[in-house]
Amino acid sequence: MGITVGDVLKSGRKFGGTRPVISGRMEELSDEQCMICLDGPEVEAAFAQLYDRYGRTVFGVGLKILGDRSLAEELIQEVFLKVWRSSHTFDPSRGSFSTWLFRVTRSVALDLYRKRANRVRPVLEGDAYLATMRDRSAGPQEIVDESWLSWRVSRALDALDAPHREVIELAYFGGLSQREISLRTGIPLGTVKTRTAKAFKSLREELALGDAWRVATR
Amino acid sequence: MMYPELHPDLAAFVLGGLEPQEAEEARRHLASCSHCRNELEDLEKTNRALQAAPPPVDPPAYLRGEILSRIRAERGSRPDHAEPADSEGRTNPFKAARLYRSSRMGVVLSSVAVAVVAIVALGIFFGLTRDEAPVATIRLIPTPEEAAGLDGYWGVAKIRPQHSHNQQVELRLNNFDEPEPERYYQLWFVSGDRRISAGSFTSVGEGETRVWLNAPPEARSFDTVLITEEKFDDATPSGREVSLRGEMP
Numbered sequence A: 001m002g003i004t005v006g007d008v009l010k011s012g013r014k015f016g017g018t019r020p021v022i023s024g025r026m027e028e029l030s031d032e033q034c035m036i037c038l039d040g041p042e043v044e045a046a047f048a049q050l051y052d053r054y055g056r057t058v059f060g061v062g063l064k065i066l067g068d069r070s071l072a073e074e075l076i077q078e079v080f081l082k083v084w085r086s087s088h089t090f091d092p093s094r095g096s097f098s099t100w101l102f103r104v105t106r107s108v109a110l111d112l113y114r115k116r117a118n119r120v121r122p123v124l125e126g127d128a129y130l131a132t133m134r135d136r137s138a139g140p141q142e143i144v145d146e147s148w149l150s151w152r153v154s155r156a157l158d159a160l161d162a163p164h165r166e167v168i169e170l171a172y173f174g175g176l177s178q179r180e181i182s183l184r185t186g187i188p189l190g191t192v193k194t195r196t197a198k199a200f201k202s203l204r205e206e207l208a209l210g211d212a213w214r215v216a217t218r
Numbered sequence B: 001m002m003y004p005e006l007h008p009d010l011a012a013f014v015l016g017g018l019e020p021q022e023a024e025e026a027r028r029h030l031a032s033c034s035h036c037r038n039e040l041e042d043l044e045k046t047n048r049a050l051q052a053a054p055p056p057v058d059p060p061a062y063l064r065g066e067i068l069s070r071i072r073a074e075r076g077s078r079p080d081h082a083e084p085a086d087s088e089g090r091t092n093p094f095k096a097a098r099l100y101r102s103s104r105m106g107v108v109l110s111s112v113a114v115a116v117v118a119i120v121a122l123g124i125f126f127g128l129t130r131d132e133a134p135v136a137t138i139r140l141i142p143t144p145e146e147a148a149g150l151d152g153y154w155g156v157a158k159i160r161p162q163h164s165h166n167q168q169v170e171l172r173l174n175n176f177d178e179p180e181p182e183r184y185y186q187l188w189f190v191s192g193d194r195r196i197s198a199g200s201f202t203s204v205g206e207g208e209t210r211v212w213l214n215a216p217p218e219a220r221s222f223d224t225v226l227i228t229e230e231k232f233d234d235a236t237p238s239g240r241e242v243s244l245r246g247e248m249p
Helices: A005-010 A031-037 A043-066 A069-085 A097-119 A140-159 A162-172 A178-185 A189-208 A212-217 B010-014 B020-032 B034-050 B061-076 B093-129 B217-221
Strands: B136-142 B154-161 B167-176 B183-191 B194-201 B205-215 B224-231 B241-247
Touching: A031 A043, A031 A097, A043 A069, A043 A097, A043 A140, A043 B061, A069 A097, A069 B061, A069 B154, A097 A140, A140 A162, A140 A189, A140 B034, A162 A178, A162 A189, A178 A189, A189 B010, A189 B034, B010 B020, B010 B034, B020 B034, B061 B205, B136 B224, B154 B217, B154 B241, B167 B194, B167 B217, B167 B241, B183 B205, B194 B205, B194 B217
Parallel strands: none
Antiparallel strands: B136 B154, B136 B241, B154 B167, B167 B205, B183 B194, B183 B224, B224 B241
């Protein structure tokens, strides 16, 4: 028998002692505690929990920096298999799981970038359709430079609750005005504006916790 | 107008989400309120950071199950371990995890040693019969007509030379629609007017379709890979209705 969720919860002091012993529910574990569970019988539940928390970020950052959906899918598979295979190399005393996972993601993204560079050939001139598929993704140095900021912003957005994230995504990615968001969602205009303001405040606080703010504003 | 706190529309203003009249009102307020101008500066920094945000897209649902399946398969080859306990029979998960990991490393190393011996033995036994690594990976791209309105529509073909000198083609197609009734798909290698078929197949639609086909040795010298949709009624495949195409590296 290996490590159970209940055991990990009882060992909360190993990770700062802030987590009370309440129950054995996997969703109550911190990322670092889920990593420990990868060594136990509840490995699949722990792994699924980490995937659900970070899969969207890994995939989104992959899309952003690699600019290719199939590569982003390859990325997310390789990253999470590395999480499983390399879980023993994770040391919570040296940094958070999120930072460790980011490094894994960046490393795999660079590998995929190099692999793609070896297999993609130039598009022939005059082929109108294929010309639209030209590679518009970042170079290796840009991947290193941009991926951390992209990661931090993605995590900051994920930290918002669903109603606040929705207004930001509709405004920023959907290009909708506040009134259009209100019409689309059925939420009163005043509430849309309030949520937008609160979401911005939360994003600013989240981003200020790391160096994303400095990178974004330099 | 002065607000006891911040103007409530500043974030929406930064996002460009106000109606013209509201935006104008916000501008007028900003001209007379240094408190809100300072706030605006910070909001604009946040807005600039948002430009680095990845698109809000979920990964394909099938990937979660696929990754878990691969882990399950790898786990199958790993032994269960006794949980270390202290003198009172309690467990220390963190210590247990370390012990588990170190003992797992020992088992893994032993397993690796056995595996190496087995691989060498099998290599000698089977000699040249093993498959080669892919010599070409081709990205298959939908035609503009096929791509219209489709999301996550892609394919990859990997080509491996076989001992028989034929070329094995591994196709991985994502969300590739099932063919219409009485239809099927055909894989072609094309170069100018020349074309050879590498066989026919069907697909599962949503999720990943993985197919292995065989092509004659000369397939590697062709320029283009095509997947066409064909009708059972036709005596021979026409190769006219192209769904995916890729260029040989």
